[in-house]
Structures are given as C-alpha cells and as structure tokens.
Amino acid sequence: MLFNLFPRSEWLRDKQQAAPPSLPAAPPRIFLTGVTGFVGGAIAAELAGSESFKEMLFLVRAECAAEGVRRVRESIARFTPAEMPLHISESQIILADLKDAQAFADPRLDRVSHVIHGAAVTSFADRPDIWEINVDATMRLAERCSRLPGLRRFMYVGTAMACGVARGPVVTESLRLPVERAHLVPYTASKAQAENQLRERFPQLPLVTLRPSIIVGHSSLGCKPSASIFWILKVVSQLNRFVCPLTACLDIVPVDYCARTIVALTLKETLGFSVYHISAGRSGSVMVEQLLQAFHGLNAVARSQPYERVPEAALRQMALAYGVRHAVQGSATRTGRNEPINTRMLHKALMLYGRFSRLNYVFDERRLLSEGLAPAPCFLDYIGQCERSAAKMSLKAQMAHDFK
Numbered sequence: 001m002l003f004n005l006f007p008r009s010e011w012l013r014d015k016q017q018a019a020p021p022s023l024p025a026a027p028p029r030i031f032l033t034g035v036t037g038f039v040g041g042a043i044a045a046e047l048a049g050s051e052s053f054k055e056m057l058f059l060v061r062a063e064c065a066a067e068g069v070r071r072v073r074e075s076i077a078r079f080t081p082a083e084m085p086l087h088i089s090e091s092q093i094i095l096a097d098l099k100d101a102q103a104f105a106d107p108r109l110d111r112v113s114h115v116i117h118g119a120a121v122t123s124f125a126d127r128p129d130i131w132e133i134n135v136d137a138t139m140r141l142a143e144r145c146s147r148l149p150g151l152r153r154f155m156y157v158g159t160a161m162a163c164g165v166a167r168g169p170v171v172t173e174s175l176r177l178p179v180e181r182a183h184l185v186p187y188t189a190s191k192a193q194a195e196n197q198l199r200e201r202f203p204q205l206p207l208v209t210l211r212p213s214i215i216v217g218h219s220s221l222g223c224k225p226s227a228s229i230f231w232i233l234k235v236v237s238q239l240n241r242f243v244c245p246l247t248a249c250l251d252i253v254p255v256d257y258c259a260r261t262i263v264a265l266t267l268k269e270t271l272g273f274s275v276y277h278i279s280a281g282r283s284g285s286v287m288v289e290q291l292l293q294a295f296h297g298l299n300a301v302a303r304s305q306p307y308e309r310v311p312e313a314a315l316r317q318m319a320l321a322y323g324v325r326h327a328v329q330g331s332a333t334r335t336g337r338n339e340p341i342n343t344r345m346l347h348k349a350l351m352l353y354g355r356f357s358r359l360n361y362v363f364d365e366r367r368l369l370s371e372g373l374a375p376a377p378c379f380l381d382y383i384g385q386c387e388r389s390a391a392k393m394s395l396k397a398q399m400a401h402d403f404k
C-alpha cells in the first residue's frame, strides 16, 4: 500500500519549525500579484464578495490605473456571475512590472498584512526573463515585505513540480528543493530556486509556500476561464497513443478549488506547516486509463484500437498527422472551430507533457486535509463541464492559453 511508503515522520517533517503565529484580529489587507493570470484571477474572485476585498491591493501591468482596473475586473469576471457587482477603485492598483527594481516602492504597501505572490513567468520555454521575474523579483518583494511591521503572512504560490524529477510515486512536501539538472523545464527550476532562497535569505518572513499540482479547468465553469492544459489531455485522448503507460497517475485540481484553498490558508489563524501541496493526492488523482475512458465516453467514441504506448520519437509524426486531420475536418465542417494549428507547438507540448506524465507523481495531500480543508474534487467529476465549454472554442484558441 502506497501510504506505508511514507511514514508519519516524513510528511510531518517541518511541523515543529512552523511556529503558529498568534494573529491579532484586525481585518486583513491583502496584496495580490498575478491577478490577471489564471490562478490570481480565481483568488481575487474568491475574495470578491468579502469585506476585505475593498482593502485589497493588486499589482498590475498597465499603462494607467484605469487600464489596471479594467484588467483586474476582466480577470475576475471570468470566474464570477455576470450580475455580480465588482467595485474596484484606482486606489487599489499598483502599476508595476516585476522586472522594475522599484516595483514594490509604493508606500501603500506599508500597511499590508497578507501577501499572496502568484505572479510568475509560467512558460515552459527557456525564456531569459524566467529567472529575473520568478527569482530576483520574488526576492525583492520578500525584502520589501520583511520590513513591514504588520505583515502576518507571506504566501508564495509555488508549484508541486518544483520537486524535480526522480521523486514519487507519492511526493511529500520537502523543504529543500533540487535546482540543477533535476528539472524538465527551466520554469520549475526557477520556482524551486525561489523557494529555497526565500527560506534561506528571509528566515524571519512569515512565509508559507503553497504548491499546487496540475491545474485544469474550473469545477463548474469548466474551461470557460481558461483551457490551459485541458486541450492537450483531449488531444491525447483523440490520438489514443502516448508516451506514458495507462497506469500513470495525473494529479489534477480545478482552479476554483486551488483558489479557495489558497484563500483559506492565507486567512486561517494558525497553520501547522510552512509548506502545503494543493493537490488531489491519493484519493483524487486519475490514471491515464480513466481519463481516456472518460473522454471516449463523453464523445461516444468506441476505441477501435487499444491504447498504444509510443516512444517520444514518434510524437513529431503524430503531431503532423493530427494537424493535417484537423485541417481536413475544418474544411469539411466550416465551423471555424478547426482553424489550422501550429503542429510544431503541438509536438513540443506533447513532448513536455509526456515527460511530466511519465513522472507518475501523486502529491501528498495529508497536510492540507490536516488543516480541516476539503479534499479536491476528482477531475473525472467535472471533465464533462470542461469538455462542453471547450467545444465552443477552436483548438487554436485553447492552445493560446499555454503559448502566450
């Protein structure tokens, strides 16, 4: 049984080090970065109906505060009912690019009690600004926050995949993360580096790291807010061939669960740990076989051939053939949903997600549950919503969420 591979001492490792803060009752003043992103938008939407929302500050890239307000409003509106009023004022907008050394100089930050740092370069490409934004800017923010007299929590949104390769099958929340030669993409290495440096350089910061697993869709809105990653799962189901075994596990959570959990941990008076996975874990992860069955059931497709496990070298040809088939279907249906796709991008995505799927990781969820928080819904419980909402978008538009 998997559970026995990880004795209590392993997952409880940093319990003693996380001194429970004693929090005064003053209302929180939350500073959020990354609000225009998938996760940040969902976090802001989660807080939108709360008393503390009007006190929130948002770091946004924009030409002026009015544009900043518009960007924040549009981002939150992806997750909230159309009739829900969203009162956001220009005084809540901190106009800044994380690349700017003065990004956190604004005196309004002096009164912040809770920081949720969600902004990051999330691209899997080897972009030169990944380290500058994901590591250097995070250190500048931590340095600024370490001087705030009323700071109660510094929530760093990391990623579960920062654990690197060769862990598993059940990954526990280790404090020290590997950086060099242990990552499939520079993005996860940069997130590991940022976490390590935060802990080493700012031991007094009330730091809590949150490590979401793979975020796909929304449990009731499906892919309406974003089709990120969903489209690749769907393509794999259509190909019915991929590089991982059918028994490989995928630890997937919906963005609203992730956001609700981040907000709950941010505002919870005491926490037992300083690092948490936000994951489906043992009970909620899905096997590739279940995923394919669910997709085939939703599309009423009977599999004529059994699933075939292929070597990575086969993916290029598969991507090209898929692109041709997609274009042919497009000219037959003329719905506009089959606009030609970039098969080079598709090949790259198949390769990278194939490598991640072969890691076969499940991220230990016991710390999260020990805080009394709800377990994540299983992807199979809301895959139908994702499928229906994505059917209204072209594959090209869905892919754009991951190739910004």
Ligand SMILES: NC(=O)c1ccc[n+]([C@@H]2O[C@H](COP(=O)([O-])OP(=O)(O)OC[C@H]3O[C@@H](n4cnc5c(N)ncnc54)[C@H](OP(=O)(O)O)[C@@H]3O)[C@@H](O)[C@H]2O)c1
Pocket (backbone or CB within 6 Å): 033, 034, 035, 036, 037, 038, 039, 040, 060, 061, 096, 097, 098, 099, 117, 118, 119, 120, 121, 122, 133, 157, 158, 159, 160, 191, 211, 212, 213, 214, 215, 216, 228
């Ligand atoms: N999505 C997942 O599957 C997943 C899984 C695990 C962990 N995470 C973590 O969750 C966090 C959010 O991810 P996400 O999926 O929401 O990413 P995302 O949709 O790509 O959003 C990234 C956010 O960061 C902001 N940003 C990037 N560069 C910036 C800069 N130079 N200055 C100011 N803001 C900048 C973006 O602002 P603009 O709109 O101006 O570009 C956007 O608001 C990240 O820390 C990521 O590591 C995500």
